[in-house]
Amino acid sequence: MVDVSPNKKENEGISPLDSLIKLSGGPQDGGICLKEHRHTGKLVLRGNPNDSRFTKLVYRVLGNKLPLTPNTFVQNKQQTTIWLGPDEWLINCFPGDESTIENNLNNSLSKISNSVTNVSDNSTIIQISGSKARTVIMKGCSIDIHPRTFQPGQAVQSNLALALIVLWQIDQKPTYNILVRSSFSSYLWQWLLDAGAEFGIHIEK
Amino acid sequence: MLYIECPWCGFRDDEEFHYGGEAHIQRPTDPNELNDEEFSEYLYLKSNPKGVILERWLHSRGCRRWFNVLRNTVTNEITEIYPIDTLPNSKEGTEYYGQNWRRKSSVEKTIKPREYK
Structure with a gap:
């Protein structure tokens, strides 16, 4: 697990997802691409x-x-x-x-x-993009994110696989950003890996 | 499952909401003025009608705002949604509010009626 040291300087650059993102890579032509926007x-x-x-x-x-x-x-x-x-x-x-x-x-x-x-430090952001990104989010979210109702420029607060999230769409690829509590981030990351496994996942560092 | 229209965010599944109980229960201005029976009326007695009821909901997993809902407890049909600091506008909502036993309760008799916008 991630080292939780009280020393802020030592902790700089550590994210709760670090231990999970050690392994980056994966098929470039996969259906989804995952990336963490760290420490924004x-x-x-x-x-x-x-x-x-x-x-x-x-x-x-x-x-x-x-x-x-x-x-x-x-x-x-x-x-x-x-x-x-x-x-x-x-x-x-x-x-x-x-x-x-x-x-x-x-x-x-x-x-x-x-x-x-x-x-x-309350939350972190997971970016999910690729041709199957929408399908993967639809597996765990009750919001209608079909392009006819959800476009770049729109943001919703809802549940994704029972985790409280803020979801917003950046572009038509489509690329979404998911804001999730730091303590839920490793759960959600593993859920996304599981939900996206059938499409092939590329992990960007 | 209910499909509730948050006044801000629009239609969402009921899993995003929390139920807040009966709406328009006024807190006594000076609880010490009331005897035990009157205070328990305010604290414990809740309306449980078969038919329309005015109730509060919180969009807890969305914008985290409270609002009032007019719901039929038999059909689960939601006929009016209105802001938290206002009274219902619809005919059945106004009727229900006026005829509710609480309007004649000793708590509401002793206090100045709340000024709704």
Whole structure:
């Protein structure tokens, strides 16, 4: 198992999936490709979207509008902002960027009721792509992810094989990102390996 | 299985939701003013009708927001879904709310009726 040392520096770069992803590779023409986005910065932002000062100031910091439509996300070069609730968003950014964004948000929103919480270590992101990615997710998720109802730009919170996830589609390949609690990640990774075995799995490091 | 329409996320399977019991139960403003019988009325007595009921649901595995539902306990048909801080709009919902025994209960007699939006 992964070494859980209290020393943060020693722990840098360790993910709960490390012991499972030792073996990378597999058929390039497999139906699915799995990859972990390790240690991305994650912030939960809360505030009142009906307050135009809030949305304007957030726009100034993030460089994109907050997604106000349920089940959607907005992506730019720096970060992805996902709708989690009518007054709640998840900001997913590059590893290490989270403190800067958190400080910028705190500074510019200091006079407005809001909350910014760093939840980076709470969860990890598994990327699943390939021609059979949709079929594999459909094995464990009750959400209709057929292209006629689920397109790039959409995000849902639901269950995947009983694990609580946030699922969002990046492109038409299709590529999906699955945000899952760190403690559930090894379970979900093994479930994905099992569900995708019949199609051939390529694991990217 | 129920197929519930979350006011934010849309239709989802009932496995994503948690049941929150009867809706519109008002907490006494000063519990010390009530005698034991009156307080137990507030705390323990729940409506259990055959037919429509107003109840609370939580979209716990989705947006984690509460909302109210008008459901028929016989057919499981959901006829109205409305925000948590409002009263039902439909005819049967309004009727059920007005005629519920709780409106005449000693708890609600002693407190100022809650102001719904």
